[in-house]
Amino acid sequence: MKSKQDFIRNFCIIAHIDHGKSTLADRFIQKTGVVSDRDFNAAGGKQILDSMDIERERGITIKSQAVAMQYTAKDGNTYTLNLVDTPGHVDFTYEVSRAIQSCEGALLLVDASQGVEAQTLSNLYLAMEHDLHIIPVINKIDLPSADIDRIKQEIEDDLGLDSDLAVAISAKNGIGIEDLLEALIEQIPAPKALSEKPLKANIFDSHYDPYRGVIIHVRVFEGRLTKGQNILLMNTQAQYKVETTGIFRIKLEENEALEAGEVGYILAGVKSIGDLRVGDTITDLDNPCDAPLPGFKEVKPVVFSSIYPLSSDQYDELTEAMEKLRLNDAALVYEKDSAAALGVGFRCGFLGLLHLEVTQERIEREFNLGILLTSPSVRYRLTDKKGHTWMLDNPAKYPEPSQLELCEEPMIKATIITPTEYVGSLMALCMKKRGIQEQMIYLDTKRVELIFQMPLAEVLFDFYDSLKSLSRGYASFDYQESGFAPTDVVKMDILLNGEVVDALSQLVFRGNARERGLQICERLKEEIPKHQFKIAIQAAIGGTVVARETVSALRKDVTAKCYGGDITRKKKLLERQKEGKKRLKMVGNVELPQSAFLAVLKSKGPQDS
Structure with missing residues (x-):
C-alpha cells in the first residue's frame, strides 16, 4: 500500500544566470495548470515567480519562492511536485542552502550553446553536500548554435554526472517538458514517510503580507503541522x-494539515519577520523532537553603509520605508545615524554589495524616495591603550590613531573555481587584494579550485566585477568568514574646497590609501558638475593630502567682444573675471549629485585601467 508521501516530489532548479531557470519554472506552472494561459499572459507571460521588477530586469532571483503543482503521470497516478525556486548569488547563499535542504532532488540546467558555466558550480556542490539527486537538463536545444553532443561531454567531464540521464528541452518553446516531468517523477526519490514521529519542520523562507502578517515557508520532515497546534522554534525558543x-499555488491555498514530506506555509500570529530565523526548526511545544535540524546559523551582516533621505523632510517617509522593508527582508539590520553634511538617516548592515544595491533600488522604486548611501565599510575590531575592545563599522567614529593599541579587520576564506586558463590572472588579482594562497586543487584536467585567505574589505570594491571580467564569467566565487587579523588601517577624508564631506570618509589599508584616494578623486571629478568657480577635490589622511583633482570653472568667453587691438585689453577682462570667481568661491556651495556618492562605491574595474 502506497502512502501519501510516495506521490510527492520536492525539487529545486539550479543554473548559471540566463540559462533559463525562471522560464522552465513558467513552463512547469503552465503545463500543470497552476495558472491558466489567460492569467499567465495577464501577468506578463514570463518569470511568474520573480515578483519584483528588479528581479525581472537583472535576471536574478532575490527572494526564494515555492509553488505546488499537480501532475498526472503516464503511470496514471497524480503527483504533487513542490518546486522551491532559489536565488543564485553569493550574497544569498544561506537562503539557497536552506531551500536546497528542503528538497530531495535538483534539476541542473545547462545552456545548449553556452555549456557548463561557473555560477552553477557552487550551488551544484551545495546540492551534493545535502545528498540531493541531480538530473542534468540541456536547455535551449532550439537555438541554431546548440551543440548537444559537446554539452553531454561537458556534463560528464566537468560535472561528473551521467550524461545518458540528461534530458534535452527547450523551456521557451515547451519542447521536452513532459519528458522532464516524467524523469523527475522516476528519478527523484519520494520523501520518507515519518508522520508518526514528533514534529520536525524547517523554515526555509518567510514573507510579510500586510493583511495576514508573517507567512512562514516550511518543509515538514517528521510529524504533522495542524491548525491549533502549539509550536516551538528551537533556536530562538519562541512559542x-x-x-x-x-x-503554495502561486496564491496561498489553505488545507487541513501539512504532513511529513510536504512543503507549504503556516500563519501563527507572528507580527515581525525579525522574530523568525531562516533555517530554524519548528517542533511541537508539548511533544518536542529530540534535536533541531542541522545547519542553522545566525545571518550576520558583513557590509555596513548609511542611508540618508535626499531632503531632510523625507526622514519620516524613509523610516516607514525601512520598517516595511524589514518585514520582507530579515537580513536587513539598521539603527538611527546622523551626519553633519547629510542630516539624519540610518546605519544599515547588509549581507554583501548586491544586497546593498537591491535594498537601495527597492527603497527608490517601491517607496518613491530619493536616498544617498555612504561608502560601504566592514566591521573592524579595535583595542585601545587601556585594553578596551569594541567593534566599529562607521568611519566617522574612528578614534585618534594615538589612542589605539591594535586594529583588526575581518578575514574571509575565499574559494574560487575556475577553468585552468584563467588561473594566473585570478591569482594575481587575489594577491593584489592582499590575499594569501592556501591551496590549489586540480578538480579535473580543466578546472582548478583556488583557496585564499583575504581581507573582507578588499572584496567590497569591484572584486566580483574584476573576477567575472578576467575569467569571462566562468569563475565562481564563494566565501566564508574566518575571524580577524591585525591590519594597518587609516581614516581617509574627502575634502571639497577644503571642507570635509563626512559621508565620503573611508577606512582604508595604509598601503592602498593613495591609489584609493586617486580613484575617488577621479570619479568625483567626472560626476561633480562644473560650477562658476574652481573646485578642489582632495583625499587626505590626517593633515596630509594624498591625492587631488580639480574641477575647472564654467567660463563665459569675456574676450569675445575684443577684435584685434592691444592684448592688455583682453588681459584686463580676464583678470576681472578671475577676481569675480574668487569671490564666488568664498560664498559658493558645491552641490554633490547622488551619482557622485554611487561613483565612489565603484572603484576602477579592469576595463577602466
Whole structure:
C-alpha cells in the first residue's frame, strides 16, 4: 500500500544566470495548470515567480519562492511536485542552502550553446553536500548554435554526472517538458514517510503580507503541522499557535494539515519577520523532537553603509520605508545615524554589495524616495591603550590613531573555481587584494579550485566585477568568514574646497590609501558638475593630502567682444573675471549629485585601467 508521501516530489532548479531557470519554472506552472494561459499572459507571460521588477530586469532571483503543482503521470497516478525556486548569488547563499535542504532532488540546467558555466558550480556542490539527486537538463536545444553532443561531454567531464540521464528541452518553446516531468517523477526519490514521529519542520523562507502578517515557508520532515497546534522554534525558543496551514499555488491555498514530506506555509500570529530565523526548526511545544535540524546559523551582516533621505523632510517617509522593508527582508539590520553634511538617516548592515544595491533600488522604486548611501565599510575590531575592545563599522567614529593599541579587520576564506586558463590572472588579482594562497586543487584536467585567505574589505570594491571580467564569467566565487587579523588601517577624508564631506570618509589599508584616494578623486571629478568657480577635490589622511583633482570653472568667453587691438585689453577682462570667481568661491556651495556618492562605491574595474 502506497502512502501519501510516495506521490510527492520536492525539487529545486539550479543554473548559471540566463540559462533559463525562471522560464522552465513558467513552463512547469503552465503545463500543470497552476495558472491558466489567460492569467499567465495577464501577468506578463514570463518569470511568474520573480515578483519584483528588479528581479525581472537583472535576471536574478532575490527572494526564494515555492509553488505546488499537480501532475498526472503516464503511470496514471497524480503527483504533487513542490518546486522551491532559489536565488543564485553569493550574497544569498544561506537562503539557497536552506531551500536546497528542503528538497530531495535538483534539476541542473545547462545552456545548449553556452555549456557548463561557473555560477552553477557552487550551488551544484551545495546540492551534493545535502545528498540531493541531480538530473542534468540541456536547455535551449532550439537555438541554431546548440551543440548537444559537446554539452553531454561537458556534463560528464566537468560535472561528473551521467550524461545518458540528461534530458534535452527547450523551456521557451515547451519542447521536452513532459519528458522532464516524467524523469523527475522516476528519478527523484519520494520523501520518507515519518508522520508518526514528533514534529520536525524547517523554515526555509518567510514573507510579510500586510493583511495576514508573517507567512512562514516550511518543509515538514517528521510529524504533522495542524491548525491549533502549539509550536516551538528551537533556536530562538519562541512559542506560537498555528492559525492556518496551506500550500503554495502561486496564491496561498489553505488545507487541513501539512504532513511529513510536504512543503507549504503556516500563519501563527507572528507580527515581525525579525522574530523568525531562516533555517530554524519548528517542533511541537508539548511533544518536542529530540534535536533541531542541522545547519542553522545566525545571518550576520558583513557590509555596513548609511542611508540618508535626499531632503531632510523625507526622514519620516524613509523610516516607514525601512520598517516595511524589514518585514520582507530579515537580513536587513539598521539603527538611527546622523551626519553633519547629510542630516539624519540610518546605519544599515547588509549581507554583501548586491544586497546593498537591491535594498537601495527597492527603497527608490517601491517607496518613491530619493536616498544617498555612504561608502560601504566592514566591521573592524579595535583595542585601545587601556585594553578596551569594541567593534566599529562607521568611519566617522574612528578614534585618534594615538589612542589605539591594535586594529583588526575581518578575514574571509575565499574559494574560487575556475577553468585552468584563467588561473594566473585570478591569482594575481587575489594577491593584489592582499590575499594569501592556501591551496590549489586540480578538480579535473580543466578546472582548478583556488583557496585564499583575504581581507573582507578588499572584496567590497569591484572584486566580483574584476573576477567575472578576467575569467569571462566562468569563475565562481564563494566565501566564508574566518575571524580577524591585525591590519594597518587609516581614516581617509574627502575634502571639497577644503571642507570635509563626512559621508565620503573611508577606512582604508595604509598601503592602498593613495591609489584609493586617486580613484575617488577621479570619479568625483567626472560626476561633480562644473560650477562658476574652481573646485578642489582632495583625499587626505590626517593633515596630509594624498591625492587631488580639480574641477575647472564654467567660463563665459569675456574676450569675445575684443577684435584685434592691444592684448592688455583682453588681459584686463580676464583678470576681472578671475577676481569675480574668487569671490564666488568664498560664498559658493558645491552641490554633490547622488551619482557622485554611487561613483565612489565603484572603484576602477579592469576595463577602466
